[in-house]
Amino acid sequence: MTPRIPDKSVTAQGNYAGSVSRFLAYAIDLFASSAVYTLVLAAISYVVQIVSGKQVSWNRQDIVVVVTYVAWEFFYFGYSWAVSGRTFGMAVLGVRVVRADGAVAEPWRGVVRSLVFPLSFLLLGLGFLGILVQRERRALHDLIAGTAVIYAWDARAARLRFLAREAETARIPPGG
Amino acid sequence: MNAHRRITDPVEGMAQRVAERVVDLVLNAVDLNAIIKRVDLNAVLAQVDVNALLAQVDVTALLEKVDLNSVLAQVDVSALLDQVDINGLLAKIDVDALVRQTDLGAVIARSSGGVATEALDAARSQAVGLDQTVDRWVQGALRRKRPAPSAPRALLDGEDTPPAPPSDAPAAPEPDAPAAPEPDAPAAQPSEPPAREAMK
Numbered sequence: 001m002t003p004r005i006p007d008k009s010v011t012a013q014g015n016y017a018g019s020v021s022r023f024l025a026y027a028i029d030l031f032a033s034s035a036v037y038t039l040v041l042a043a044i045s046y047v048v049q050i051v052s053g054k055q056v057s058w059n060r061q062d063i064v065v066v067v068t069y070v071a072w073e074f075f076y077f078g079y080s081w082a083v084s085g086r087t088f089g090m091a092v093l094g095v096r097v098v099r100a101d102g103a104v105a106e107p108w109r110g111v112v113r114s115l116v117f118p119l120s121f122l123l124l125g126l127g128f129l130g131i132l133v134q135r136e137r138r139a140l141h142d143l144i145a146g147t148a149v150i151y152a153w154d155a156r157a158a159r160l161r162f163l164a165r166e167a168e169t170a171r172i173p174p175g176g
Numbered sequence: 177m178n179a180h181r182r183i184t185d186p187v188e189g190m191a192q193r194v195a196e197r198v199v200d201l202v203l204n205a206v207d208l209n210a211i212i213k214r215v216d217l218n219a220v221l222a223q224v225d226v227n228a229l230l231a232q233v234d235v236t237a238l239l240e241k242v243d244l245n246s247v248l249a250q251v252d253v254s255a256l257l258d259q260v261d262i263n264g265l266l267a268k269i270d271v272d273a274l275v276r277q278t279d280l281g282a283v284i285a286r287s288s289g290g291v292a293t294e295a296l297d298a299a300r301s302q303a304v305g306l307d308q309t310v311d312r313w314v315q316g317a318l319r320r321k322r323p324a325p326s327a328p329r330a331l332l333d334g335e336d337t338p339p340a341p342p343s344d345a346p347a348a349p350e351p352d353a354p355a356a357p358e359p360d361a362p363a364a365q366p367s368e369p370p371a372r373e374a375m376k
Contacts, residue, residue, distance in 0.1 A: 014331040018307020021300075094300045102328025132314050135324040148328055151304065158297035163275045164283075165294070 010155040014102075016137040017095040017149045028089030033076040037069055074114050081110030086152075094153025100138070100146045113145035 045056040058065050080087040085105055086096040097113065099105045120127025120140045127140030138148050274280055315324070325332065 012304050012308070015327045016325075018304070019310055020306040021303040024303055092296065092299075093303055098328060100328065102330030102332075132310070133318065136328070137324075150327065150331065153300050155301070155304075158301065160271070160275055161293065161297060163272055164280075167276045 010159055013151050013153070013155050015151055017093075017151050018137065019131045021093045021095050021151070022131060022149055025087070025089035025093040025095055028092055029077070029087045030089075032088050033073055036076075037072050041065075077117060078111045078114030081105070081113050082107035083110070085110065090149075094151060094155075095149050096152040097147050098150055100136070100142075100148050102148070102150070105147050109145045109147050113141050113147055116141045116144045119144070 041058050045058070048054060048056045060066075077087060080090075081097050084096075085098060090096060097105050097110065099109065123140070130139045130143065131137050134143075136148055142148055
């Protein structure tokens with residue numbers, strides 16, 4: 001079954017991204033960054049075991065693990081937003097960070113955005129409410145960093161691919 | 177007989193000379209331009225069977241005499257193209273029908289994307305649909321009088337440089353040419369005009 005790509009996906013490009021896309025992008029990022037962090041820890045354990053012969057085990061309550069994890073998350077999000085305006089999860093969902101007026105966001109905004117991002121969590125998650133109720137769908141960290149999130153995927157090409165697949169399927173004779 | 181000719185020949189010659197002289201005098205005295213101006217050419221042309229006239233013309237022979245290359249060499253193609261509204265022309269092309277009904281669709285289907293691309297297209301499209309559903313609920317609950325802006329100012333008005341185009345950035349949708357709704361897709365939100373300069 002070929003997935004349908006409606007016109008609304010095409011016309012939505014450049015518009016403020018909605019809550020579902022942003023949440024899914026964040027979930028993918030959280031999973032990807034945690035997976036990479038875990039793999040790195042596993043690699044370190046393996047190397048230490050090979051070199052010293054000692055078994056190294058990481059504990060979630062270990063302050064070193066917590067600090068390095070938090071630092072890694074800041075780096076993962078801050079670097080991605082500063083360099084390209086999108087993280088891996090945002091690239092998958094086709095959304096990107098721009099300046100509040102729609103122009104390309106300066107790298108420092110990406111860094112600031114990642115630094116103030118936890119604030120949206122710390123206020124009982126109320127910081128994220130802006131994505132739903134704020135007129136420009138900007139969360140607290142967006143307001144502080146002067147950024148916004150928009151749809152930026154090639155929906156037009158996706159729609160053409162969908163139409164092409166549909167036409168191709170229609171041309172294939174039954175049982176052929 | 178000879179006597180008769182001796183009289184008539186000089187008279188005829190004289191009459192000829194007199195007639196020529198009279199015609200010269202009359203033509204010099206008459207303003208032909210003024211007369212032509214008074215002629216109703218339309219009435220004259222109405223009596224002419226142009227089709228019958230053209231039927232007698234051998235167009236092929238006529239064109240063989242014309243050096244089309246030299247004629248075309250004198251044509252300023254750039255000036256000609258400047259007068260053509262290419263964007264308007266392209267806007268009239270039904271790309272969807274083009275892809276559906278021509279081999280272009282097969283070329284696109286074979287050259288672009290695999291299962292992963294297909295899944296990604298579907299996931300993104302589904303997410304956009306869910307976003308719009310959630311947004312409709314929230315807007316309905318908030319009962320806003322003024323519709324919220326659909327896109328940042330620079331992307332709506334084209335006042336500023338749009339974001340750096342990603343490799344898969346789409347072309348800007350036309351604001352005054354809303355796309356036709358899908359048969360099974362929910363109606364587009366009238367309060368949300370599409371971004372004009374989005375992601376060129």
